[in-house]
Amino acid sequence: xxxxxxxxxxxxxxxxxxxxxxxxxxxxxxxxxxxxxxxxxxxxxxxxxxxxxxxxxxxxxxxxxxxxxxxxxxxxxxxxxxxxxxxxxxxxxxxxxxxxxxxxxxxxxxxxxxxxxxxxxxxxxxxxxxxxxxxxxxxxxxxxxxxxxxxxxxxxxxxxxxxxxxxxxxxxxxxxxxxxxxxxxxxxxxxxxxxxxxxxxxxxxxxxxxxxxxxxxxxxxxxxxxxxxxxxxxxxxxxxxxxxxxxxxxxxxxxxxxxxxxxxxxxx
Amino acid sequence: xxxxxxxxxxxxxxxxxxxxxxxxxxxxxxxxxxxxxxxxxxxxxxxxxxxxxxxxxxxxxxxxxxxxxxxxxxxxxxxxxxxxxxxxxxxxxxxxxxxxxxxxxxxxxxxxxxxxxxxxxxxxxxxxxxxxxxxxxxxxxxxxxxxxxxxxxxxxxxxxxxxxxxxxxxxxxxxxxxxxxxxxxxxxxxxxxxxxxxxxxxxxxxxxxxxxxxxxxxxxxxxxxxxxxxxxxxxxxxxxxxxxxxxxxxxxxxxxxxxxxxxxxxxxxxxxxxxxxx
Ligand SMILES: Nc1ncnc2c1ncn2[C@@H]1O[C@H](COP(=O)(O)OP(=O)(O)O)[C@@H](O)[C@H]1O
Ligand SMILES: [Mg+2]
Numbered sequence: 001x002x003x004x005x006x007x008x009x010x011x012x013x014x015x016x017x018x019x020x021x022x023x024x025x026x027x028x029x030x031x032x033x034x035x036x037x038x039x040x041x042x043x044x045x046x047x048x049x050x051x052x053x054x055x056x057x058x059x060x061x062x063x064x065x066x067x068x069x070x071x072x073x074x075x076x077x078x079x080x081x082x083x084x085x086x087x088x089x090x091x092x093x094x095x096x097x098x099x100x101x102x103x104x105x106x107x108x109x110x111x112x113x114x115x116x117x118x119x120x121x122x123x124x125x126x127x128x129x130x131x132x133x134x135x136x137x138x139x140x141x142x143x144x145x146x147x148x149x150x151x152x153x154x155x156x157x158x159x160x161x162x163x164x165x166x167x168x169x170x171x172x173x174x175x176x177x178x179x180x181x182x183x184x185x186x187x188x189x190x191x192x193x194x195x196x197x198x199x200x201x202x203x204x205x206x207x208x209x210x211x212x213x214x215x216x217x218x219x220x221x222x223x224x225x226x227x228x229x230x231x232x233x234x235x236x237x238x239x240x241x242x243x244x245x246x247x248x249x250x251x252x253x254x255x256x257x258x259x260x261x262x263x264x265x266x267x268x
Numbered sequence: 269x270x271x272x273x274x275x276x277x278x279x280x281x282x283x284x285x286x287x288x289x290x291x292x293x294x295x296x297x298x299x300x301x302x303x304x305x306x307x308x309x310x311x312x313x314x315x316x317x318x319x320x321x322x323x324x325x326x327x328x329x330x331x332x333x334x335x336x337x338x339x340x341x342x343x344x345x346x347x348x349x350x351x352x353x354x355x356x357x358x359x360x361x362x363x364x365x366x367x368x369x370x371x372x373x374x375x376x377x378x379x380x381x382x383x384x385x386x387x388x389x390x391x392x393x394x395x396x397x398x399x400x401x402x403x404x405x406x407x408x409x410x411x412x413x414x415x416x417x418x419x420x421x422x423x424x425x426x427x428x429x430x431x432x433x434x435x436x437x438x439x440x441x442x443x444x445x446x447x448x449x450x451x452x453x454x455x456x457x458x459x460x461x462x463x464x465x466x467x468x469x470x471x472x473x474x475x476x477x478x479x480x481x482x483x484x485x486x487x488x489x490x491x492x493x494x495x496x497x498x499x500x501x502x503x504x505x506x507x508x509x510x511x512x513x514x515x516x517x518x519x520x521x522x523x524x525x526x527x528x529x530x531x532x533x534x535x536x537x538x539x540x541x542x543x544x545x546x
Contacts, residue, residue, distance in 0.1 A: 166383040169356065170443075171372050171399035180396075184387040261387040263429045 051232040054238065057231035066220070071239065074205060074216040077133070078243075081140025082201050088158070089145040093152025093193075097186070098178070112148065118142045119207055131212035136205065143204040144197040151193025155186030188262065191255045198247045206240055303481035305333035306366040306374065306450040308353070313362035315348055324507030325362070327500050332367065335484040337478055339496035340504035341543055346487040349504070350377070350453050353485065366451065373399045378451040378454045382436035384428040390439050391415065391424040397443035414446035415439075417476060434465035434522065437521065445476060452477075454486040458493070466490075467523070470497055474519070491539070495531045496521055503535060505542040511535070 020139045031051050037043045038050030045053065061067035092110065096103040118139060129135035159182050209218020217236050224232035261267050313326040322345040330336050338346050351357045353364060354377045366374075376397070384393045394411040396403055401410075415421050418438040437457060440498055444452060454473070458466045474497055477484050488494050494501045495515055503511035513535060517527055 162379070162381060162383050163385065165356070167396075169354070169372075169377060171395050172396075180388070181385065184385070187387075259387075261427045261429065266427070266429070 012018035023037065046230065047246075049234060053231045054234050057229070058235050061232070061235070067178060070215060070217050070220045072220070074209065076261065077136045077209075077216065077245070078140060078201050078205050080245075081137045081142050081205070084137065085141030085144030086148045086197060088141070088150030089193075089197075090152050090190075092145075093149045093156065093190075097153045097156025098182075107153075110146075114146050114150075119204065122174075122208065122211060126212050131214065135212060136208045139200055139208045140204045143200040147196035147200060148190070148193045151189045151196070152186065154194075155189030156182055158189070188259060191251065191259070195248060196250050198251060202244045202247070220264075294394050303333035304448065304450050304484035305481050306368055306370065307332040308364070308366055308451065308483060308485075310353075311362055313349075313364065314358070314360045315345070315352060316360055321507055323352075326507075326509060328502070328509060330483060330485070333481050333483055335474075335486070335497060335499045337486045337488055337498035337501045338415065338504060338514075339488060339491055339494050339539065341539060342489070344504045345507060346504060347455050350455050350487050352484065353451075363471055368450075369423060370450070373401075373447040374450040375453070376444040376447065376451070377453045378437075378440055378444050378457045380438040380459045382428070382433075384436055384439055384443075384528075386428055388421065388428075389424065390426050390428065392430070392441055393428065394442045394446055396448040399447055401446050401447070401504050408544065411442075411446055414442040417445060418442040418472065419480075431466075434461050434469060436459065437469060439474070441472070445480065448480065449482055451483045451485070454484070454488075455485055456489060459489065466493070473497060477505050478519075491535050492528070495528045495535065496523055503538050503542075505538075510542065 034048070035051045038045060038048065038053075045124055049057075056065065092106065096107050121142070122139065125135045129138060163181050164177065164183065167177045171183075172180065205216075206218050209216040210222050213219040217239055221233050221236035224230070224236070258267050270396055277415070278395065280487040304311075305371050308328075308330040310326050310328040313323055313328075314321070324497050326349065337535075340351065348357070352359055354375055355372075356377070361468070384390075385396065388396070391408070391411050395407050396412070398407055398410060400409060412424065415424055418441050419444065420435060423431065423435065423439075428439065431439065458469050461469060470493060473484075474487075484498075486494070486497060490503075498515055500511050501511075501513040501515060503513070513531070515528075515531060517525075517531075521528065
């Protein structure tokens with residue numbers, strides 16, 4: 001995903017209402033076809049339960065409180081893991097973008113660690129932490145770290161040097177230069193990192209929860225599989241998709257609020 | 269013709285001219301007596317980048333408040349000279365001195381690119397020019413005044429991205445002016461503008477220079493622009509000042525007048541002859 005793709009997309013948010021509805025036609029049609037296919041027996045419910053069955057399963061779990069509890073646990077893990085990994089990644093990105101010494105000291109090491117797929121560490125992480133909370137948090141934080149680190153670093157390094165020179169000519173101190181020139185200049189790239197990281201955050205959590213957990217959405221899906229409750233399995237998958245979409249939308253709103261100066265976000 | 273045209277002045281003559289500056293005095297009498305401009309003396313200035321000897325001994329005196337244009341073929345070192353004057357690069361040898369103690373706010377530069385902060389509104393961009401006074405109480409008022417001077421008061425709350433090229437350059441001019449600089453250096457500030465915008469910007473430059481009395485040093489590749497605006501045109505060739513041409517035509521100048529055209533022609537022929545040698 002290039003920077004241009006990600007920043008030019010929100011234009012569609014500005015489109016008139018009718019166009020806003022258009023994007024829902026295809027998903028709704030798919031659900032309708034799916035329902036018809038299930039009811040007529042074209043797709044056996046052992047393979048894929050009807051949307052109405054999935055909704056019913058969701059309703060039951062909601063009433064029992066199990067659904068809310070599991071969503072909350074997953075949400076909490078995702079947020080804390082994201083905060084930890086994101087802050088550390090951001091801090092390293094800043095340090096290595098602003099200081100040659102820091103970059104020389106740590107960048108090579110970090111680039112090497114980056115080449116280890118973090119999910120490959122699951123067996124090791126289970127040995128270290130058991131199936132404790134810290135295992136999931138560690139994996140999410142590790143997964144989130146790199147996109148934020150790399151994009152913060154890239155953002156800072158690619159701030160227009162002419163603007164930096166301008167800031168210096170006009171007597172900005174280092175902290176002013178950072179606040180008024182470098183950080184705002186790096187922000188579009190930082191947001192690209194955040195959006196990448198959100199995707200990785202959910203992916204990591206799903207895998208970690210299905211393999212080693214005693215609560216959460218992934219655990220709920222694995223339990224349901226053991227009892228052949230395919231409607232709950234499908235429900236879990238759909239909720240994951242929904243949460244992912246929510247996180248992405250939240251980051252877009254934040255992006256639009258902070259990058260309103262950017263031509264891609266302006267009303268035309 | 270009032271125009272004095274000098275070619276390849278020997279150094280001694282340059283030095284005596286520096287103390288004397290009769291032409292500049294004539295020009296300055298047309299302007300308000302209290303000039304805030306600083307005089308500028310450059311002697312034996314050299315600058316190389318690796319093996320590339322760009323400036324090979326520049327000797328120059330600019331009296332306070334003079335409007336000097338610098339022309340020369342591309343790559344002859346005009347920008348380099350300007351950056352040295354503005355203190356943006358290190359001098360190899362020689363010296364540049366202003367007649368007075370200078371603060372950083374006294375010397376401002378305008379580039380071909382406006383270099384506005386895209387994430388700051390027009391008014392905040394102008395406030396950047398206040399330097400250390402940015403935090404002062406009257407910062408807003410001063411920025412607004414500078415914005416009015418460049419005719420963009422109504423754009424104060426816009427993002428730079430919605431402005432035209434000429435408007436962006438005017439914001440950059442407002443930012444350069446807001447600290448009341450005593451020397452203003454321009455590096456082809458109008459180079460990227462269309463012909464009509466250029467002419468209105470030239471008028472604006474001349475007006476603010478006359479109003480404020482700073483010493484102006486304008487690098488341009490447009491000889492017509494140089495003779496229309498400047499008191500004096502310097503031609504740089506082979507790292508030295510090859511010609512020092514005084515433009516005595518009274519202001520306001522009539523663009524395209526025979527007098528300016530003749531001067532432009534003679535400067536162009538200098539530039540072309542320099543080009544033939546290479
Ligand atoms: N920072 C630099 N590093 C190396 N060479 C440079 C640098 N700045 C300018 N030069 C060289 O110095 C010469 C003069 O450049 P410049 O002053 O920009 O010319 P111009 O008269 O077109 O403004 C050119 O040959 C250019 O390549
Ligand atoms: Mg140049």
